[in-house]
Amino acid sequence: MTAAVPNDTAVTTTAEQRRSYLQFDMLIIPLVVLLFMGIFSFHFALLVGDWDYWIDWRDRRWWPLVTPLAITVLPAVFGYLLWDKLRLPLGGTLTIFCLSLAAWISRYLNFHLLANFPMDMVFPSSYVGLGLLLDCMLLLTRSWFFTGLIGAFLVGLLIYPMNWPILAQYHVPVEMDGILMTVADVFGFEYVRTSIPEYLRIIEQSTLRTFGEAVTPLTAVFAGFINIINYWFWIWIGSLGVKAIWIRKIV
Amino acid sequence: MRFSAVLALIFLVLSVLIPSLAEAHGERAQQPALRMRTVEWFDVSVSTKQLQVNDILVVKGSFVPSNYWPEHVHSIEGASYLNIGVPGPTFVRLDSRINGTPGIRSTAFHKGELYNFEITLKARKPGKYHIHPLINVESAGPVIGPGIWVEVTGSEAQFTNTAKTLLGQTVDMEHYNFGHTVAWSALWMLIAAAWIVYWLFSRRPLIVPRFKRVSELGQDADAILTPTDRRLGLLFLIITLSVTMGGYLYANDRWPITTPLQTGKVHTPPAVQAPMPLEVTMGEARYRIPGRSFRIELTVSNKSDRPLSIGEFSAGNLRFINSKVLDIKPTDEDDLVAPDALRVEGSPIPAGETRKLVIYADDAMWETQRMTTMIASPDAVIAGMLFFYDDQGKRYYAEIGGPMIPVFG
Numbered sequence: 001m002t003a004a005v006p007n008d009t010a011v012t013t014t015a016e017q018r019r020s021y022l023q024f025d026m027l028i029i030p031l032v033v034l035l036f037m038g039i040f041s042f043h044f045a046l047l048v049g050d051w052d053y054w055i056d057w058r059d060r061r062w063w064p065l066v067t068p069l070a071i072t073v074l075p076a077v078f079g080y081l082l083w084d085k086l087r088l089p090l091g092g093t094l095t096i097f098c099l100s101l102a103a104w105i106s107r108y109l110n111f112h113l114l115a116n117f118p119m120d121m122v123f124p125s126s127y128v129g130l131g132l133l134l135d136c137m138l139l140l141t142r143s144w145f146f147t148g149l150i151g152a153f154l155v156g157l158l159i160y161p162m163n164w165p166i167l168a169q170y171h172v173p174v175e176m177d178g179i180l181m182t183v184a185d186v187f188g189f190e191y192v193r194t195s196i197p198e199y200l201r202i203i204e205q206s207t208l209r210t211f212g213e214a215v216t217p218l219t220a221v222f223a224g225f226i227n228i229i230n231y232w233f234w235i236w237i238g239s240l241g242v243k244a245i246w247i248r249k250i251v
Numbered sequence: 252m253r254f255s256a257v258l259a260l261i262f263l264v265l266s267v268l269i270p271s272l273a274e275a276h277g278e279r280a281q282q283p284a285l286r287m288r289t290v291e292w293f294d295v296s297v298s299t300k301q302l303q304v305n306d307i308l309v310v311k312g313s314f315v316p317s318n319y320w321p322e323h324v325h326s327i328e329g330a331s332y333l334n335i336g337v338p339g340p341t342f343v344r345l346d347s348r349i350n351g352t353p354g355i356r357s358t359a360f361h362k363g364e365l366y367n368f369e370i371t372l373k374a375r376k377p378g379k380y381h382i383h384p385l386i387n388v389e390s391a392g393p394v395i396g397p398g399i400w401v402e403v404t405g406s407e408a409q410f411t412n413t414a415k416t417l418l419g420q421t422v423d424m425e426h427y428n429f430g431h432t433v434a435w436s437a438l439w440m441l442i443a444a445a446w447i448v449y450w451l452f453s454r455r456p457l458i459v460p461r462f463k464r465v466s467e468l469g470q471d472a473d474a475i476l477t478p479t480d481r482r483l484g485l486l487f488l489i490i491t492l493s494v495t496m497g498g499y500l501y502a503n504d505r506w507p508i509t510t511p512l513q514t515g516k517v518h519t520p521p522a523v524q525a526p527m528p529l530e531v532t533m534g535e536a537r538y539r540i541p542g543r544s545f546r547i548e549l550t551v552s553n554k555s556d557r558p559l560s561i562g563e564f565s566a567g568n569l570r571f572i573n574s575k576v577l578d579i580k581p582t583d584e585d586d587l588v589a590p591d592a593l594r595v596e597g598s599p600i601p602a603g604e605t606r607k608l609v610i611y612a613d614d615a616m617w618e619t620q621r622m623t624t625m626i627a628s629p630d631a632v633i634a635g636m637l638f639f640y641d642d643q644g645k646r647y648y649a650e651i652g653g654p655m656i657p658v659f660g
C-alpha cells in the first residue's frame with residue numbers, strides 16, 4: 001500500500017512514516033482551507049463585491065454574469081494544481097466551500113453585528129454547487145477541454161436557477177409611495193446605506209432589455225458561453241503556475 | 252508558534268472581509284470650497300430629539316444647489332440622491348420626499364432651484380446620533396448638510412419593521428423567511444462537505460503518498476482513480492443537477508409572481524419659489540486670518556415696498572446671525588450657529604433703494620470648522636446664502652459668490 005521506505009532518511013519504519021504523513025496532512029489541509037478563505041474572499045470582494053453583499057444588487061442581468069466569471073478563476077487555477085499533482089477533483093468544491101464559509105462569517109460579524117444590517121439583507125448566495133459541477137465533470141471526463149465545455153458552461157447557466165429558491169422570495173412585488181418595488185428594493189431603501197446611493201446599483205442597465213421576457217435565460221446562456229473561455233484561460237494560467245513552481249524547484 | 256500563525260491568518264481573512272461602509276460623518280474633512288459652493292442648506296430640523304426604538308423621526312429642511320458649483324466637480328444636475336447620514340441602519344427610512352416626489356429613486360437637482368425635503372425615519376438601535384441630511388452626487392461624493400444630535404433609547408430587540416407585498420403577504424423585514432434561506436444554504440454546504448470529506452479523509456495519509464503515486468504514474472495518473480470514485484462523481488453530478496432543478500421548480504411554485512429588481516431615475520420638479528424682490532451682487536470679499544473675520548462688500552437693490560435688513564449669512568453650513576435682527580440659538584453643542592457674529596454696515600435698506608453694504612462675519616467657527624484651509628484652495632471662490640428680513644419678519648434669500656482674497660496681517 002505505502003511507498004517503499006527510503007533508507008537515507010531519519011524515518012525508519014513504515015509506522016513512523018505513516019504518522020509523519022498524517023501530521024503533514026493535518027497541518028497542510030487546515031492551512032490550505034484558511035488560505036482559500038482569505039484569497040477567495042479578497043478576490044471575490046474585489047470582483048463581485050456589492051453584487052453579492054446586498055440582496056437588492058442580485059439582479060438578473062449583471063449578478064449572474066459577473067459572478068460566474070469571477071467564481072471560476074480560483075477553481076480553475078487551484079483545480080489544475082490539485083488534479084495535476086494529486087488527482088483530486090476538489091478545486092471547485094473546496095475553494096467555493098471556503099469562500100462560502102468565510103462569507104457567512106464575514107456577513108454575520110461585519111455586516112450584521114458591526115454594521116447592523118439584518119442578516120436577511122446581506123447573507124451570501126449559494127455557489128458551492130457550481131464547484132461540484134466542475135469537479136464531477138473533471139472526474140468523469142478527465143479532460144480540461146470537456147470540463148470547460150460542459151462544466152464551465154453549466155456554471156454560467158445554472159448560477160441563477162441554483163439561487164432562485166432563496167432569491168425568488170425577494171422578488172415578490174411591493175407597492176411603495178405609488179412605485180412598484182420588489183421586497184429586495186424595499187430593503188435597499190429602508191436600511192440606510194449612506195455610501196451606496198440608489199444610482200450606484202448596477203442592475204438591469206442594458207440595451208438587451210429589448211429582449212424583454214427572456215432576460216434571465218439569455219443572460220444565463222451568454223454567461224455560460226463566456227465562462228467556457230474563462231475556464232480554459234484560468235486552467236492555462238494554472239498550468240503555467242505549476243510549471244513555474246517546478247522549474248524553480250529544479251533550478 | 253503554529254497557533255499564532257493560524258490566528259494571524261484568521262485575522263488576515265477577517266480584515267480582508269470588512270466591507271467599505273464609509274460613514275458620512277466627515278463634515279469637517281471636506282474642502283471648504285466644496286462645502287460652500289455645492290448645496291445651500293437651510294431650515295433643517297428634526298421632529299424630536301429624544302425618542303424610543305420604533306418611534307418616528309421626521310427630518311425636514313430645504314436646500315438650493317449652488318449657482319457657484321465648481322467646474323471640476325461632477326454636477327448635481329447629473330445623477331443625485333437625497334440620503335440621510337446616520338451610522339448604518341440605526342434608523343430605517345420609511346419615506347423620503349422632495350417637493351412631494353418620493354425620493355426612492357435617483358434624480359437630479361438643479362442649480363438655483365428650491366427643494367423642500369422630508370425624510371421619515373424609524374428608530375432601530377439605541378444610541379446618540381448626529382443626523383445629517385446629505386446628497387450623494389454621482390462621481391462627486393456626498394454633500395453633507397447640517398447635523399443635529401438625536402438620542403434613541405429603548406431596546407433593539409423590540410424593533411419591528413414590516414412591509415406588505417402586492418400579493419397581500421406581510422413581510423417581517425428583520426427576519427424574512429430567514430430559516431428557509433439558512434436551510435437552503437446549509438443543504439448545499441452539506442452536499443459539498445460530503446464530497447470534500449470523501450476526497451480528503453477517506454484515505455489517510457493523503458497528500459504525500461498520493462503525490463508520489465501520481466508522479467510515478469505520470470501520463471497514466473488517471474489510474475489512481477477507483478471505480479467508486481467515478482461512481483460517486485456521477486452520483487454527485489446527478490444530485491447537484493437534481494437539487495438545482497428541484498429547487499428552481501419549488502421556488503417557481505411557491506413564489507409564482509415575481510418582478511425584476513426595480514431601478515431608474517425620476518424627475519423631481521423644483522418648488523415654486525416666492526418672488527425675491529431684491530438683487531444682490533458681491534463686491535470684494537476679504538478673509539482676515541488673524542481676526543477670523545470675513546469682510547464682504549455688497550450692492551443690494553431693494554425692489555420691495557418695505558425696508559430690508561440682513562439677518563443671517565450662511566456659508567458651508569456655518570450660520571452667522573445678526574443679533575439685531577434675529578434671535579437664534581444653537582440647538583446643541585455641535586449646531587454651527589454663531590448667534591451674534593454678523594455685523595452689517597448700511598442696513599436696513601429702504602424700500603426701492605440701491606445701497607452699498609459691508610458685512611462682517613466674525614467667529615472662531617471659521618477656524619474650528621477648518622474653513623480657513625480655503626486659502627489653500629487652487630480655486631479661491633466662496634459662496635453663501637444671505638437671508639433678508641423686512642420689518643414684518645418676512646424672509647427673502649439670495650445666494651452670493653465670487654473670488655476671495657486672504658489678508659495675512
Ligand SMILES: [Cu+2]
Nearest residue numbers: 276278381398
Ligand atoms: Cu455630524
